Amino acid sequence: MPSEPAAPPPSAPHVVLGAGAIGAATAVLLAERGHPVRVLTRSGSGPDRPGITRTAADGTDAAALRAAFAGAAAVHVCTNPPYHRWSAEWPPLLDAVVRAAADTGTSVVLAGNLYGYGPVDGPMTEDTPPAPTTEKGRVRARMWERLLAEHQAGRLRAAEVRGSDYFGPGGTAASHLGSRFVPPLLAGRTARVIGEPDAPHTWTYLPDFARLMVAVATSDTGWGRPWHVPSAPPAPARRIAAELAELAGLGAPRVAGVPRWQLRLLGAVDPQAGALTEMYYQFDRPFEMDSAATAAAFGLTATPLREALRATLDWWRGPQAPGAGRG
Structure with a gap:
């Protein structure tokens, strides 16, 4: 059984890939809690706050990501290609993240959604089997399959934080x-x-999404599985x-x-x-999304x-x- 990558020191920076609503909220919360933060976007945009550095980078450039991930505790993947171009743009982006994270020993927390479950009667839990019926659902399901395979092979630590519409x-x-x-x-x-x-x-509240992203990234035991954001x-x-x-x-x-x-x-x-x-x-x-497992593991509520x-x-x-x- 491959050994799990060693946890980084507590003072190691966190990388946030993307500065949309989830990425910005996550970066700000990390900085408020004293973690150095590197925000990567194509344009170099992001929250203008103490403790946050902003860098322009192409998310599909594994070499650029390796340089940005060096010494980092985790990368929070919060970026999102244009909605109608997921099938073409997500695979190379995730591949670059995986290669850079594996090369640098950086843990990966993926900001996700509920698309991969497909239509479900009743509340969705993290144990609901993936059964996507749409192209975007299949894209999201394959993304987590790839990360989980890398985690199980011991090449990196990975988790997915799934929220409903925020x-x-x-x-x-x-x-x-x-x-x-x-x-x-x-x-x-x-x-x-x-x-x-x-x-x-x-409906998932953005600050609750950010809280779970940070909780998972700074935990020792939250890896190798998805987690649902506590929601009302x-x-x-x-x-x-x-x-x-x-x-x-x-x-x-x-x-x-x-x-x-x-x-x-x-x-x-x-x-x-x-x-x-x-x-x-x-x-x-x-x-409906159920988040009882998150509440039990992290003590977080909506x-x-x-x-x-x-x-x-x-x-x-x-x-x-x-x-x-x-x-």
Whole structure:
């Protein structure tokens, strides 16, 4: 049986690949906890905070990644290629990460989702067998298969942190409860969501996602398996809108679901929207994720939904939100 790579010293830096909503939240939390952080993006962007260095790098360049991973405790893979190009762009990106991590002894924590399970009746757990029925689901399932194989062979330590559709501070265009939902609601217009607004749905709060990424990366025992992010009980998008409106002191909000046929039409001019069509099953019926294993292993629980929505509302009303200050 191959021996597991040795754990790095506590002072070793963490690398965060990608500076979107999950990557930025993870980098900031790591820095707040005293870990040196290296953020890698194609453009060199990322949170401008003490303890965080930002570097421009091509995520498919294994040599560049090796240099960035040198001496690091873990790499948090939080990047995401354009939604409609996953099949072409994820394989070479993950391959470069794996080769660089194996060469440098860097552990890998992959920020994942629930696509690999496919349609499921009832709550999804980490033991739910993968049965993807979509191309993006197959991409995600193969990614974890590759990392798990590398882990079991002893070439690196790996884990995957899986969340449902995320929301919270920093969750904008890529969040179903982001740019198409909160700003229209606050302006008295119709908030729009994919699918059925009354279907119960698990939503994952971004700070909770970051907390589990950090907990796994700094643990001795969290490797070689997936973990689900602690998330509040399932809530329909219509209930989310009602709670946000109440917190904002507004009247009853208008919420509309975007039907599958409309996504197909949008796909003719917006490939990203069209790529959502195959994932429609997640939004037209109950969609529930169970995170009891994470609570038992790490003692983490979900931020209460109302508290998370209040923080989300405050962020959207603050100066950092997209469009803030425009009159």
